[in-house]
Amino acid sequence: MDSFNVISKYNGGYIIEEILKVPKTVLEDVWEETISKLKDNPDFNKETIEKIESMLRDEMINSNDIIDLLED
């Protein structure tokens, strides 16, 4: 869990001293672990891993995108 500083009020506005990060979801944790293992797997090159990571940045993964990637 990220820590955060007290936010001070200044001249009618707030000074945010540290941006909070939302804790990862279980799914995000699972993918992070999965990707880290795939990086060590010789069957997966850097480009494929980066493409999977890029897919994960948008919403839930889509089966057609993964199929296209693996067939590429």
Added chain:
Amino acid sequence: MKLLELEIHNFRGIRDLTIAPRGENFLIYGPNGSGKSAVVDALDFLLTGQISRMKGKGTKDITLKKHGPHVDYSVKDAWIKANVKIHGLEEPVEIKRSLDHPNRLICENSIRDLINPVIELASRGQHVLTRREILNYVTADSGTRGKQIQTLLKITDVEKTRNTLVKVKNTLKNNYIGAKSSLNTISAAINSNIGITNYDEEKILDFVNINRNVLDGNPLQDLKSNSIKEGIEAQALSPDITVNIQLLKIDLKKVHEINSDKNKESLSNIDLELRELKAKISSDHRMEDALDHLKLTRLGLDLLGPESSCPLCDTPWETGNLKEHLKHKIEIFKESAQNLDRLNELTDELILEVNHTLASLNEIIKSAEILELEKNVRALKSWTNELDILLSVLEDENYPDPRFSEEMVEVLFAPNNLDVILDNIYSVAIEKSPEPSEEQTAWDNLTRIEENLKNYEISIIDCTKSFESYKKSEIIYNTFLESRDKILNRLYSEIKDRFVELYRELHLDDEMEFKAIIISEGAGVDFKVDFHGRGVNSPNALHSEGHQDSMGICLYLALAERLTQGFIDLIILDDVMMSVDAPHRREICNLLANFFKGRQFFITTHDQTWARQLQSEGVIKARNRIEFSNWTIENGPSVNISGDIWDEIDDDLERNDIPSAAAKLRRGSEEYFSQVCSALHAPVRFNLSGQYELGDLLSGAMAEYRSELKHAKEAANSWGNTDELERLKEIDEFSRNVFTRLNMERWAVNPALHYNQWADFTPQDFKPVVDIFRDLFSIFQCNKCGTLLHLVINGPRPEAVKCNCGEVNWNLKENED
């Protein structure tokens, strides 16, 4: 984040409502249909822009824009506003959301970066527990419990992703099977051309070189499609030659043989053995399971690369050990392996027969098309379609299929008039095409081989690529599963201890040694609990529904605490109490009050006893309890803000409304002393209707109090604890004084006897009565935490009288030495 104030305008069943929880626990009590859940929906909407109750199964026709606003108002007039306190920010902030722009949270721009993480976390919904979810969990059978718990824990996205990966894996597997099937068909066509059973490069090369020799070509060393006709001249076809009679004759002969007795017997034997073996396996579940394990283990062995980790789950192994381990496992499945191998052999034999037939059939169809024998072409194409279906059933391991009778399979679905069709094609062919020269036949042979080899080479590449893709999808899938189990087990391990702690606290009296197992298992969760030290079982195996209910609450609280810590302190319990019995409800109150310091519970209930308990046990302050009733479309619920009973009575006295003050005092006293009697286990004269007179409740409560105080003094004396004894004597003196005063004035609150006299009372007359009751109430509760004194029973005798914070703690156990 804590909720300080909430304002709801024209939302669901509420017209206008403002409540002020002030960052403290808050309770809405009211009957079903009074609008409680609309407040929860409003909070849900404010934080997430959605109403979770309006999503999911059975909500197909319900939309936020149409059904979110109050029925008489449009989305433009419907909004929710709140003052909230956010971690790290000293000042409260105002947030607002309107139904006409549900995705836009209105707040000061300067705090947006700070509020966004809270909103994002809220969108995961882990701060709301509804009765529906608990109900789903409780009523789930063992097969679906894992899924229900995942829903309760709001981690269904993991399962959705797993399903997506399964889809990927299956699609790529099917692609691979398809590619393999094409390869088999093409190699069968080559084999058929040459007259060999299995694809053999050397034999094919020999065949090519024999034909090249006829055409004066040099022999080739390597078999490649683009060099088959290298260095030989194309044969100039005679204009009257349409089909090669020599090659057609060979193909026709092969297809004619399908109807031969020898062929029928051979196919029939294969088919019969295959059917019997399949029936044997299907009738034995253990055999089926063993075959699945064996296939997986063999796949693992096939995929095993030079690296020293499992190709399916990436578990590290010492070099060589995994191979040995897999071989050993395969050895264990010896009997299954024999069956599986025989099954594969028979299936392959049948596939080979079909492919050989298709290879010849396709060549015959080409000739029939050249000869313009449309009717024959249609009949033969229809047959090839049926053979293709049979092929896919065999390759997908779905054979036997009820569509295919033994009689059909023994002739490979050949049409009844096959001989007539084939004879007709041959007679027309010899009529139109003269006998070809040896050179022409050699050239045609090479043309066929060249074409088939080209397809074979493409197919090999397709097959290799599709296998690679399939293999990668298997690896991603298995790695994802392994990661899921690791992450979930870590999460479950973290919450398990808290879950057990909370559950034990609830069931101190009967399950002090309670244990639980929560581990990730397959797609779900293996959730088992100990039953009085007699072994672990599913929650619904031996525990009562009430115990299962409280397990659901404890599991949820433990998880919500873990997942929202530091961001959302607000936990919403929407009508979650169902079958938990009264004593355990009191313990749940204790749990909420003492185990979740710093959290804000927003609770709704239709259960009056639970509402009272939440207040008497110190979870909810009187000012933070509101009551909904008499809901109407036009006005929404009527809201009774309970406040402090003494403030309300003082208000009545100020207005000179003695009857109202007396009624409130009586009703409040009845509620209060029914809780006191329950907490002290006080004997009350039994009444079958369950309706007790205030007099009965007061007598019981006071008698029990005096009795336990007497025991406490005796105990203190036996231990030589003079300080405690003196303190108890002071309490005794004060309580005696109050009891005496009460006996003198108590008639004043009895409406049955003295209704008419109220009219003659002045506030000055009634105020001493109020003061006595105020003192009386104070005797039965802790002046520090405000919770009721309760009897602690452990074993046959009570051992203490305590409050929840420990400020009051009368020892009742005497020194027996």
